Amino acid sequence: MNWNDNEGPWGPSKGDKSGKKDNPSGSPWGRQGRGNGGPPNNVTPPPDIEEALQRIKEMMGPLKPNGHVHAILLGLAALIGLWLLSGIYMVGTNQMGVVMRFGAMNRTELPGLHYHMPTPIEDVLLPIVTSQNEIQIGFRNISRRNNSATQSIPEESLMLTQDENIIDVQFTVFWRIADVANYLFEIRDPDVTIKMAAESVMREVIGQNKLQFALTKGRGQIAEDARARLQDMMNEYKAGIMVSQINLQTVAAPEEVKDAFQDVVNARLDMERFQNQAAAHVNKVIPDAKGQAAKLVQQAMAYRDQKIAISKGEAERFTEVLAAYNKSRNVTRKRLYLETMEAILSGADKVITGKTSGTVPLYPLHDLKKKNKE
Numbered sequence: 192m193n194w195n196d197n198e199g200p201w202g203p204s205k206g207d208k209s210g211k212k213d214n215p216s217g218s219p220w221g222r223q224g225r226g227n228g229g230p231p232n233n234v235t236p237p238p239d240i241e242e243a244l245q246r247i248k249e250m251m252g253p254l255k256p257n258g259h260v261h262a263i264l265l266g267l268a269a270l271i272g273l274w275l276l277s278g279i280y281m282v283g284t285n286q287m288g289v290v291m292r293f294g295a296m297n298r299t300e301l302p303g304l305h306y307h308m309p310t311p312i313e314d315v316l317l318p319i320v321t322s323q324n325e326i327q328i329g330f331r332n333i334s335r336r337n338n339s340a341t342q343s344i345p346e347e348s349l350m351l352t353q354d355e356n357i358i359d360v361q362f363t364v365f366w367r368i369a370d371v372a373n374y375l376f377e378i379r380d381p382d383v384t385i386k387m388a389a390e391s392v393m394r395e396v397i398g399q400n401k402l403q404f405a406l407t408k409g410r411g412q413i414a415e416d417a418r419a420r421l422q423d424m425m426n427e428y429k430a431g432i433m434v435s436q437i438n439l440q441t442v443a444a445p446e447e448v449k450d451a452f453q454d455v456v457n458a459r460l461d462m463e464r465f466q467n468q469a470a471a472h473v474n475k476v477i478p479d480a481k482g483q484a485a486k487l488v489q490q491a492m493a494y495r496d497q498k499i500a501i502s503k504g505e506a507e508r509f510t511e512v513l514a515a516y517n518k519s520r521n522v523t524r525k526r527l528y529l530e531t532m533e534a535i536l537s538g539a540d541k542v543i544t545g546k547t548s549g550t551v552p553l554y555p556l557h558d559l560k561k562k563n564k565e
Contacts, residue, residue, distance in 0.1 A: 278309045285321040287371050290314075296372060316375060320368040323435065326386050328393070329361035330440065349445065350394050356402040357448075361441040362414070364389045364421070366434045373431030385425075385432065392420045393437075405442055406456060414439050 281304055282288040288300030290307050291314045300315075307313040329348030333340045348359050366385060368374045378384050396417045400409055418437040425432045444452030516523040 274309050278307045278313070280305055280307065280315050280317075282317060283319075285319050286317045287320045289316040289318065289371060289375060291316065296376065299371065318368060318371055318375065320371055323365050323367055324382075326364045326366070326382060326389065327361075328364065328386060328390055329359070345445075347390060348441075350397040352397055352402045352405060353399055354401045357445055358397065358402055358405055359441060359443050359445050360393060360397060360405075360439065362389075362393060362417075363438045363440060364434065365436045365438070366432050368431060369433040370431030373429045375431075377429045377431065381430065381432065384428070384430065385421075385434075388424050388428075389417070389421050389437070392424065393417050396420065403459065406444075406452075407459070410439050410442055413442075 280288070282300050282302045284302045286302065288305060290297045290300065292308070292312065297313065305315075307315050329344055331342045331344065333342055343359075343361070345359075348361050350358055350360050352358055364385060374381060396413050397405060400413060405413060414437045418434055421437070422434045425434060443449065512523065512527070
């Protein structure tokens with residue numbers, strides 16, 4: 192700021208408002224000396240406060256705040272407050288908070304209410320870490336208003352078996368996040384990565400098995416082999432993903448040859464059924480035959496023992512009868528005769544009694560026995 196030669200920084204003196212130079216010395220306090228009513232020559236007069244404030248206001252006039260400036264300041268304060276409040280966030284029970292500071296992972300937060308520095312200093316990612324994720328390969332479930340339908344995707348489901356046959360395999364992969372840091376930063380687009388890896392693994396497993404095995408009893412083994420190989424691949428990629436299960440929805444021949452394949456499958460099933468029936472018959476007949484043979488052997492041994500015992504008894508009896516006969520021949524002879532006749536006539540149906548001439552009286556004992564039995 193420039194001043195005139197006879198003016199100080201405070202302008203002309205108060206006594207000369209017209210701009211005349213009543214203060215040739217240029218002092219801000221007016222003329223010096225007692226004759227003019229000022230302070231003594233060795234004392235500096237006090238400044239005119241009101242005049243100084245007025246001068247300051249005049250110089251600061253263009254910068255003096257007005258209503259528009261106040262509104263702008265209030266708006267800026269409100270925006271800053273909202274910016275600071277934007278750092279409050281909530282982590283759900285099925286989520287994990289991953290705080291990023293200038294694009295790099297800084298920390299993780301458990302479920303609950305938390306705060307991070309507002310954007311662009313810090314940002315937060317909220318991946319769902321507890322729920323099961325599902326990827327459909329070879330088909331898509333289409334939900335409609337009243338029902339749901341399934342759409343086949345041949346370019347994903349048609350695969351080649353070990354015996355060079357084409358098979359249609361549709362399956363579902365279930366997975367969840369195991370390591371949130373690897374999941375977010377080691378792979379790009381996890382759904383596409385898992386889908387392509389699962390399809391590749393399933394084609395490898397199907398290519399190592401024959402068609403008949405895949406269509407019949409190999410479904411469970413194929414699903415488990417594919418799950419294990421897919422998990423190994425995810426571990427190699429450091430994807431932070433756990434493959435919990437692979438479900439084979441459909442394992443069948445292509446539609447163009449489905450009828451012929453079904454006839455072959457039915458023939459094989461009939462063959463297995465007949466083989467099982469034959470094996471069941473064998474398992475039933477052989478034990479029965481072995482039981483009958485053992486029974487016959489036991490009966491023969493019992494008959495043998497019986498005959499030997501009877502023969503020994505008869506021999507001992509004969510020896511005893513011989514001893515009795517040697518002691519008393521007549522009595523023994525008569526006793527033998529009576530016992531023999533008793534044994535012979537005990538089964539006779541007719542009895543002849545007495546010595547008579549003419550008609551011999553008969554007693555129909557057979558009819559009497561029959562009536563008694565009835």
